[in-house]
Amino acid sequence: MRRRVLPGFPLSLGITLFYVTLIVALPIGALIFKAASLGPEDYWRIISSGRAVASYRITVLSALGATLANLIFGLALAWVLVRYDFPGKRLVDAIVDLPFALPTSVAGIALTAMFAQNSWLGSALANIGITVVYTPLGIMIAMFFTSLPFVVRTVQPVLEDLDPALEEAAQSLGGSDWSIFRRVILPLLTPALLAGLSLSFARSLGEFGAVIFIAGNRPNSTEITSLLAFIRLEEYNYQGAAAIASVMLFAAFVMLAVTNYLQARALRYTVRS
Structure with missing residues (x-):
C-alpha cells in the first residue's frame, strides 16, 4: 500500500x-x-461620484508613491542587512518587523506626533516649506511605514542564498560593481522584488489605521477609499459602503493577476538566463 x-x-x-x-x-x-443588490445605475452613481473618484486617486497615487519608496529603501535596507556587519545590526533587523507587531492606529498617532508642526521634525520641515501632517505626503509616509517590511523580508532571503561564485566570475571578467548588480544580481532578485512590491502595494491600498490620523481626512484632498467606505457604514449606508469596497476588491484582483503574470515572466527570464 x-x-x-x-x-x-x-x-x-x-x-x-x-x-x-x-x-x-x-x-x-x-x-x-x-x-x-444595487441597480446598475445606482451602483455606477455611487462609485463614480466626485468624492469617490477623488478617494481612488488619492489612495492609488499615495500607494504608488509608498511602493516606489519601498523599492529604493527596502532593497537598500535588505542589502545592508545581508552584506554588511555593523554594531546594532540585530536591533535594526528586529525593528524592520515592528510595523507587523505595532497596531496601525498607534503607528498613525506616533507619525502624526513626530511630523506635527509643533514637533522638532515637523517644524524643521515647515521651515523649508514641507508640510507632512494632513497632506498626501503624510498618507504616503504612513503607507511606507506599514508596508516596508514586505519588501525587506522577501528580498533578504534571496540575497542570503545568492551564490558568491556568480559575482566572483563577473568580477574576473572585468565587470564593474554597477554592471554586476544590474546584470547578475538584479535579475535573480526580480521575482522576489516583484512579490514584495505587490504585497507592499496591496497593504498600502488597504491601510486604514495608520493613515486616518495623519491624513486629516478632508474630502477630495486627503480622504482615502477605505475611510470613505467606513464613513458610509457610519451613515448606515451599507449598500454604498459595499459598492465602494467592491471597487477596491476588483482592484486587488486585477493587481494580483498582473503581479502573478509579471512574476511568471521574471521567473522564465531567470531560468533562461
Missing part, C-alpha cells in the same frame, strides 16, 4: 476548505451580494 504524503488528506482538505470558505469566501461573497 502506497503511503500518503499527507496523513488524513480528506480531513485536512475538509478543514482547509472550511477555513477558506468561512474566512475568505463568505465575507467576499457577502460584499459582492450587497453591492449587487
Whole structure:
C-alpha cells in the first residue's frame, strides 16, 4: 500500500476548505451580494461620484508613491542587512518587523506626533516649506511605514542564498560593481522584488489605521477609499459602503493577476538566463 504524503488528506482538505470558505469566501461573497443588490445605475452613481473618484486617486497615487519608496529603501535596507556587519545590526533587523507587531492606529498617532508642526521634525520641515501632517505626503509616509517590511523580508532571503561564485566570475571578467548588480544580481532578485512590491502595494491600498490620523481626512484632498467606505457604514449606508469596497476588491484582483503574470515572466527570464 502506497503511503500518503499527507496523513488524513480528506480531513485536512475538509478543514482547509472550511477555513477558506468561512474566512475568505463568505465575507467576499457577502460584499459582492450587497453591492449587487444595487441597480446598475445606482451602483455606477455611487462609485463614480466626485468624492469617490477623488478617494481612488488619492489612495492609488499615495500607494504608488509608498511602493516606489519601498523599492529604493527596502532593497537598500535588505542589502545592508545581508552584506554588511555593523554594531546594532540585530536591533535594526528586529525593528524592520515592528510595523507587523505595532497596531496601525498607534503607528498613525506616533507619525502624526513626530511630523506635527509643533514637533522638532515637523517644524524643521515647515521651515523649508514641507508640510507632512494632513497632506498626501503624510498618507504616503504612513503607507511606507506599514508596508516596508514586505519588501525587506522577501528580498533578504534571496540575497542570503545568492551564490558568491556568480559575482566572483563577473568580477574576473572585468565587470564593474554597477554592471554586476544590474546584470547578475538584479535579475535573480526580480521575482522576489516583484512579490514584495505587490504585497507592499496591496497593504498600502488597504491601510486604514495608520493613515486616518495623519491624513486629516478632508474630502477630495486627503480622504482615502477605505475611510470613505467606513464613513458610509457610519451613515448606515451599507449598500454604498459595499459598492465602494467592491471597487477596491476588483482592484486587488486585477493587481494580483498582473503581479502573478509579471512574476511568471521574471521567473522564465531567470531560468533562461
